[in-house]
Amino acid sequence: MSGSDEVTVGSHDVVRPFVMTGGRTRAQRRDLRLETMLSAVPNADTEGLGREERRLLDVCATPISVAEASSALGLVVGVTIILAADLVVGGKMDLHQTDPVEIELDALSRMIERVRSL
């Protein structure tokens, strides 16, 4: 008997998750990851955008990660990444680029302080 656990598996028609992307399963940008922070460009023109893209811009009114946005909208991560990449290309979404190799000792020290405070 294995414990609790953290994995749940469901089966869906493949069409369903990706219908919002016009069937595409690849993003226009390859630099979006689970933890990438997204910010909607203020007052961007939303004309012609689909419902899910608008919802995504709405939840990204304040900076939020790809994973959190997916969770908030009930979207599969891959779909969020495709939609977000489209919006970035269209100038409606900003990425807070994060390259882990650029993490400095100072940032590590701040993380250590924060974790110590738990």
Add this chain to the structure above:
Amino acid sequence: MRRRTRAAPTPPRTRITSVKFVISGGFGAGKTTFVHSISEVPPLRTEAAMTSVAADVDARKGSDAKTTTTVAMDFGRLTVDETLVMYLFGTPGQERFGFMWDNITAGALGAVILVDTSRLDQGFPAVDHFEAKGIPFVIAVNCFANGPHHSLDEVRGAMGVDTSVPIMECDARRSDSARDVLLLLLDHLATAARREGVGSIR
């Protein structure tokens, strides 16, 4: 009515650095519990879809790419300050989801491998993965009440890692214990960063 912005998009005023840590280990090793112990918000859940390659692996239906499977991942968040956020992602616990790990762990700053002493072998795929990807990791032996006791040296030997990999015991249910594991990882990263900064690797 049309709304237009003519100005070129400007970067967000405050750029937030988001850092990912991965909490890994075998099925039932306590990953979600660990994330729960650390996260400042109740752990969130999100789903990733299986790729078509994976659909072949899962021969459940013997059908083609008409079906896909989604795997749930739990994750937590720890805000350091207005420009720095830490995320902790639990990897799916079953080996057949190993193909997903690349997507989850890409760009991770470090990892914790949680080990259940009654199922040490379930930690092997995680060790292999992080070694192959060059992602620094520490091992935390989650002490279950009824699990067999192994010394840390025994666990280290069984996992096939040398003394450069930090290892400690923990109780993933306790936030102070989970905190200590995360600190072990952060110290490990800081030590490596300082060494590189000084450029004095033996």
